[in-house]
Amino acid sequence: MSFSYLNNIELDKALQLYIEEIEKSCVFWGSEEIFVKDSFGRITSEAVYALISSPHYNACAMDGIALKASSTYGATDTTPVHLIEEADFKRVDTGDPLPNEFDSVVMIEDVIELGNGSIKLVNASSPWQNVRQIGEDVCANEMIVPSNTLIEPYIVGAFLAGGVLKVKVRKKPLVGLIPTGDEIINPKSDPGPGEIIEFNSSIFSGMLENWGAIPRVYDIIPDKLESISQAIKSAASECNIIIVNAGSSAGREDFTAKAVESVGKLLVHGIAIRPGKPTILGIVNGKPVIGVPGYPVSGIIVMDQILKKVLEIYRGISYPSNETVNAVLSKKVVSSLKYKEFVRMKTGFVDGKMVATPLNRGAGVITSMVKADGIMEIPLNQEGIESGKEVKIRLLKDHEEIKNTIMVVGSHDPLIDVITDIMRKRDYGMYLSSAHVGSIGGIMAIKKGEAHAAGIHLLDEETGEYNISYLKRYFPNEKVNLIKGVKRIQGLMTAPGNPKHINGIVDLKKDGISFVNRQKGAGTRILLDFLLKQKGIEKEDIEGYDREEYTHMSIAALVAAKNADVGLGIYSAAKIYGLDFIPVCQEEYDFIIPERFMEMKHVKTFLDILKSHEFKRILTEMEGYRIENAGRVYTL
Amino acid sequence: MSFSYLNNIELDKALQLYIEEIEKSCVFWGSEEIFVKDSFGRITSEAVYALISSPHYNACAMDGIALKASSTYGATDTTPVHLIEEADFKRVDTGDPLPNEFDSVVMIEDVIELGNGSIKLVNASSPWQNVRQIGEDVCANEMIVPSNTLIEPYIVGAFLAGGVLKVKVRKKPLVGLIPTGDEIINPKSDPGPGEIIEFNSSIFSGMLENWGAIPRVYDIIPDKLESISQAIKSAASECNIIIVNAGSSAGREDFTAKAVESVGKLLVHGIAIRPGKPTILGIVNGKPVIGVPGYPVSGIIVMDQILKKVLEIYRGISYPSNETVNAVLSKKVVSSLKYKEFVRMKTGFVDGKMVATPLNRGAGVITSMVKADGIMEIPLNQEGIESGKEVKIRLLKDHEEIKNTIMVVGSHDPLIDVITDIMRKRDYGMYLSSAHVGSIGGIMAIKKGEAHAAGIHLLDEETGEYNISYLKRYFPNEKVNLIKGVKRIQGLMTAPGNPKHINGIVDLKKDGISFVNRQKGAGTRILLDFLLKQKGIEKEDIEGYDREEYTHMSIAALVAAKNADVGLGIYSAAKIYGLDFIPVCQEEYDFIIPERFMEMKHVKTFLDILKSHEFKRILTEMEGYRIENAGRVYTL
Missing domain, CATH: 3.40.980.10 (MoaB/Mog-like domain)
Structure with missing residues (x-):
């Protein structure tokens, strides 16, 4: 050792x-004896044997008459047999004990009544016909289950049928x-x-x-x-x-x-x-x-x-193994040679195949477990796995749930949470999964067949138009629809009361003002770069230009915590955090969805929700949105 | 309507x-508000939002020193940076709040101590390095989960991390x-x-x-x-x-x-x-x-x-769907055109494929649910499914459990229950599944690749030898081993005190004696037919010759219930039921196992148990067995 x-x-x-x-x-530690009625989910510590047979008597299995089969031999349409009640037969119901003198039951539908307790039969019966014989289900002293068996509801039924009222189980x-x-x-x-x-x-x-x-x-x-x-x-x-x-x-x-x-x-x-x-x-x-x-x-x-x-x-018993599925890795994953790694994965079912994307690998990030659909293991001595490879994912969720999930990636807006919640409230069995990778990231995910829809807000500096030119540029040969979302106000968020007196983009380069930016590829960052260029401001002159966050909410959270003085983001996020807001411009936040997904059940539900009264009501309450055309489809 | x-x-x-x-x-009915700590397994009735960010302050992610990244710029091996404690840096542990004046953490391993609170760095640090920024995990007011979400343990963690202590859930x-x-x-x-x-x-x-x-x-x-x-x-x-x-x-x-x-x-x-x-x-x-x-x-x-x-x-949420697998149907199943049928199925994993066999279809037989591994659905308007077809089975058990199960079919003996129980007691993760189809049925199952082992006791009337000649006859071209089991005593079982004075096979034809027989293909029935022929008794002269039961135990149960006067069976069954027993002969109950299965883990365990002290001890207690050679392998 x-x-x-x-x-x-x-x-x-x-x-x-x-x-x-x-x-x-x-x-x-040992076992304990408990009542069978309390034994669901426990584990037997020894084999359980039936104490009585089930049925414990010969039971009639039909409503009808009990008789001796031999008294019916030769009965046909032309040679019927006549029988007298009590002498030749007795009337019985399902579950009645078969009278000792008889060995067969004829169902009532086959009995021709002649009145006065006399009947006629035109078919012969055979011995033990329509009789549940003693021990048909289980015989006394027969083993019902062996040791180390998980007690399922059916097993409780079998115990009770076998007259077993107490059972020895392993202590928890x-x-x-x-x-x-x-x-x-x-x-x-x-x-x-x-x-x-x-x-x-x-x-x-x-x-x-x-x-x-x-x-x-x-x-x-x-x-x-x-x-x-x-x-x-x-x-x-x-x-x-x-x-x-x-x-x-x-x-x-x-x-x-x-x-x-x-x-x-x-x-x-x-x-x-x-x-x-x-x-x-x-x-x-x-x-x-x-x-x-x-x-x-x-x-x-x-x-x-x-x-x-x-x-x-x-x-004394293994736990059920979670289902393992094959999936295509959407993104290269690096790994240390020295460790076996467990990577939390988001999965999606797109175009008939399972796609898996690694989540935040920080061990402190508990929400990555909430978002995870499964775990991928990378063995020791492996440097990583290339994008596009088939990998094995041990699922944490039900396979069906993953298949019924619409994958929305791209730019972040709190309205996606609103849609997610309405979808869960309205249609059980349907799910929305979102990932915040910025507008360009969303376009790339659609191109690679890893998402059903992407949220984008991309300004064309030449035309001043939003989104359409990007769609044309990135999908020259594929039919991808533009679904109108909302118009929303982008602006600068500051602490309540705007203590540093920030009035516009030009103030970002002032000394003593710390800024927090969005990640590369985010529409909001592209907007900032456009605004800086317009005003002739150098990125290097802004303290915090390189400090990156992935959502409007995290920008607002940092400003609210006074950890940064200012950030660029949407009105609804500023409002949620009670921040001051200096409007900069209005922009168009839309969705793109490939034509081939338009008939899918969850995509249709997604569009229905965009057009719904409930969605409009909630966004109106959140403020900062204009929602006239939400859900309108433009086929380019 | x-x-x-x-x-x-x-x-x-x-x-x-x-x-x-x-x-x-x-x-x-509505929802109720409960404490998050009590919310495992419940379902949210509305979306849950974080009340605080997590982390709720900028937290040091390493043990080391906090400093301003700008104070380290230009640090290299040849141009180290010297810093003074309190003025330029503070010492911090993982989890400590990052002091307000600093924006970066250098891990202690990279700090070169010079004494007197003075240190040296040879690498530049970048802003927010080794810092878990506010909201890295979840931001205040961000949705943690939507409505109608099953609360898993991870989700409880995320609620608490977000400062959520109470949650609204659907009432049960x-x-x-x-x-x-x-x-x-x-x-x-x-x-x-x-x-x-x-x-x-x-x-x-x-x-x-x-x-x-x-x-x-x-x-x-x-x-x-x-x-x-x-x-x-x-x-x-x-x-x-x-x-x-x-x-x-x-x-x-x-x-x-x-x-x-x-x-x-x-x-x-x-x-x-x-x-x-x-x-x-x-x-x-x-x-x-x-x-x-x-x-x-x-x-x-x-x-x-x-x-x-x-x-x-x-x-408001679907239950996880049980896993559905493909299996080869081992036996024709008939079905009514008028009904959608749910057939309980026993499954087994043999030669790399799943085989499924229908169980007793009596709706009163609860033990068929205990034995079932899955359910096969037959749609309306279908007359049945032919043997050999691929069918879909919705599993009731874990897939792994089925793969780790040795299938033993054929003749019945209570010693199979003994092996089943020892296997469960000794090796968790390994299972034995048995089906009682008689010796010939067992041979057929092995031939069709539906079982790993079969219990047989077949007398060759010519040679007086057991089992070997059958093996040669049924497997002329395949290597199948004979594994010695036990010698056991067959005899007539009667009520205690033998009230009808039955002394041997010849008494079965006496008037007023009711017999109960085993099913066709059972070794015990073949033995009876041999004995009747020896004594020159006609089957027709025996009352109850056509009344069939499938196990020794059910024969004994019927005799014990005085529902039949006599049956042929093994001593151990008679003893369990306290019956009188008139020995008739000793026979050899062995197992056959194809050579290709001999190296499988559960087949090896099966053989180990046959040879074990525990098995011998229990069978000796049961009486009626001789077990000198149990587990010995004869390769024919």
């Missing part, structure tokens, strides 16, 4: 080492979660600077519940070796598995590793996965203790790749 | 009619379950004749919980029109949806339909699906009321095909 400190051990090796050690030295593992860190605080809606909201234990609790474990969240422990050691020791005496969730501050992992070492056995410190490297595997008091990194995405990957595997040992 | 009474309306039409009526006339629908029937009783372990255990409401409750609804089970209502009407009315005032579960007795459906009509509106009575035809759709007091048939499999199909669709309206 070789232990590995602060190293870069491969995931599979780390897991093998850890699982061997757990199976060797850990205390497993109790998993202790210890959040640590001086700067982390319990969730609140008004944290101060430097205070980090502790939400990992909520995410992990949800994952653990989904996996059939019971989470127990402990109080936040400060960054002190002794406190952490004590907390681990105490949790190890109460729980079956312990998770220590390091914060993101310096030397934290060392504290957790040292703490594990001081009260138990440290096996692994550092695993060759990204995100997720600073992972700690140890055993304290016969209980697995896992140090999970503090960045939420890292934590989720480690929970999924390691904790779930540890739970499987305790559970 | 046309109502349909006791008709045979197509499923899709019935659903469309019903859903339209529900959307028109039903009362929907409350579904009332009304069991009806004079003969049904609450589950118990010793029901009397004619008493039927009511387990449907337990199955349905489990299904409803899995679907995010709250079940409420009412007391059993007797078969009286007034009582049922009253129960529906009362449930409709308390619940959002009502299920009336008719028993299996006569005219029951008429009662429920009449009851619905007397207190509300009856829309459909009779749907063209099998199982599930006697289904009732109605609306009472603005609440959907569904009459679900009493046979459990019918009930499950109706719940899945209709109730789940109704819940989707209330839920």
Whole structure:
């Protein structure tokens, strides 16, 4: 056994080492007997046998008459058999016990009544016809299910049918979660600077519940070796598995590793996965203790790749594997040779094929998990994957949901969120997925067949016209429609009261004014460059010209936080943040959609919403938009 | 609007009619505000927006020093920059707020300490390097998720990161379950004749919980029109949806339909699906009321095909679709032109392809749902599907589980249950699936590539030898191994005390003795025929020779229930049921496995278990077996 400190051990090796050690030295807990009616979703700890047969008596399977089959032999249309009630037959209903003296049931439709309890039959019956014989479903003492079986609703039915009212199941593992860190605080809606909201234990609790474990969240422990050691020791005496969730501050992992070492056995410190490297595997008091990194995405990957595997040992049954699909990679992904990488992917179904695009890879960005449709794994020793290659994606969402999603990429406007929400409210089973890559980025995505629609607002400096000339230039041979969106006001956003007295574009070059810009390819940046050229201002003269953000909202958020003095953006974003707004111009924000997508169900719904009263009502409330022609289609 | 009474309306039409009526006339219930920490698995009833940005301040993303990027410009190995603590930089940890006067962070590894608070840098830094800017994850007022979104653990994290502590979600629908029937009783372990255990409401409750609804089970209502009407009315005032579960007795459906009509509106009575035809759709007091048939499999199909669709309206979101796979049909399936049929299927993965076999189609057989791996739908107006055709199967189990299953078919012996259980106990992720089709059936399944192993006990009348000659005869050109199983004692099973004084095979022809036989192709039946021939007894002289059962256990169960006087079977089955046993002969029960499967992981495990101490121990306890050579492989 070789232990590995602060190293870069491969995931599979780390897991093998850890699982061997757990199976060797850990205390497993036993089973408990519970009522069958409470046993959904639990796992049998031993085989379950029927106590009674089902049916437990010979049951009539039809409404009709019970008789001896032999009394009907030879019955035909020309040689009917006559029978007398009580002597030769008895009337029975479905579910009645078959009277002992009889062996067959004739359905009532085949009985010809002659009155006075006398009947006539014109067909012979055979023995055990229309009888559910004892044990047809299950025989007493027959095994219903073996050990380690997940109890589905049907299985509960089979238990009860077999007279089984109590069942032995594996106890649910109790998993202790210890959040640590001086700067982390319990969730609140008004944290101060430097205070980090502790939400990992909520995410992990949800994952653990989904996996059939019971989470127990402990109080936040400060960054002190002794406190952490004590907390681990105490949790190890109460729980079956312990998770220590390091914060993101310096030397934290060392504290957790040292703490594990001081009260138990440290096996692994550092695993060759990204995100997720600073992972700690140890055993304290016969209980697995896992140090999970503090960045939420890292934590989720480690929970999924390691904790779930540890739970499987305790559970005796594997979790269902998520569906894996093939997809075409839309963008080159680079990877480190030293790590197995887990990349969150957005997927879309366009032109009959699945397309996958990598999302923000920052391990702190929890919304990238919200947006992700799946995870792509890049093995160790691989430098990356080229655009256009077929890759495997492990889906986090239902395949059908992805197929029923309209992909809208390109320039950002809050109105896309409005459409997304109306679509979800109105038509269940239909989804909108958006990505903010700027107007030019949107055009490129359409060209490459990676999106159904793109939002653009591109000014032609020659004609002063919006969008149309770009469409002609980028799609000379393909039929792509222009769908009118909105006219919106672009302007400069400043802190409330406009403390730096900014009155127009020319003020951006003043000393002591910090600007925040949009990314290259964004329509708003193209507009800024046009305005600067008009006024004869050099980019280099503007402080913050190179500081890039991807949406109107993030520009407004930075200005509102007084982190920048001014940014260029749309009125609705300024209004949401309560900022001052100096209008600069009005522009046209439209959508482009290739002709071949126009008949798709979700594209039609998208156009319907653009034209809807509800959409107009909400945009009017948001202000800064003119919406006369929204949804009108121009075929170029 | 046309109502349909006791008709045979197509499923899709019935659903469309019903859903339209529900959307028109039903009362929907609203949303409730709950704490985010309690919101896993719930569905948003409106879009959720971030209240604060995350990060809500510019956060240092590395341990190191904060500085102004401009103070490092021009730094190289040969032209290092010297900086003074407090004046030019401050020390920071990951997560710390970036001091207002600075715009960049240099990681500690790149800082060259000169002592006395003085440092040296040899690389220039750029603005906003190693800084998580305000709103990098989510901006205040940005939409986190739209309406009608299932709240996954990640989403809880994103809510909390955005300062959202409470969230509006759709209320869970409350579904009332009304069991009806004079003969049904609450589950118990010793029901009397004619008493039927009511387990449907337990199955349905489990299904409803899995679907995010709250079940409420009412007391059993007797078969009286007034009582049922009253129960529906009362449930409709308390619940959002009502299920009336008719028993299996006569005219029951008429009662429920009449009851619905007397207190509300009856829309459909009779749907063209099998199982599930006697289904009732109605609306009472603005609440959907569904009459679900009493046979459990019918009930499950109706719940899945209709109730789940109704819940989707209330839920605003579709349920994940089960995976659908292609499989080769191993056996012809006949179907009625008048019904859309749902056939429970057993699937197996043999020679790289999925094979599917129909299970018992009796709607009362709940264990067929326990055994089923998936459901095959046969459309209306189709007479059936030929063996060998490719069909679509909607899986009920995980695809991986099916791939990791060894298929053992052929003759029945309780020792197969023992192996199944040991396999589940020992190796999670590996499964055994068995089907009892008799020895000859097992050989045929192996020939057709539908099973990995078959249990056989076939006596060669010429040589007196077991199994080997059959193997040679049926597999002249294929390498199939014989794996020794057990020697077991076959004999006559009678009621305890042997009241009819049966002493041997010759007694079977005595008057007043009822026999129960095994199915054609069963080794035990071949043995009986051999013994009868030896003694010169005619089949026709034995009462019950034509009464067929499929397993030793069901023979023993019928004898134990005094439903037959005698049957031929193995000692272990007689012992389990406490029956008297008159030994007739000892036979050899072995397995056959094609050579090409011998290296498969689950086949190896199967052989290991046959040779294991645990297997021997359990069989010794069961008695009636000799197990010296179990697991020995004979290559013919």
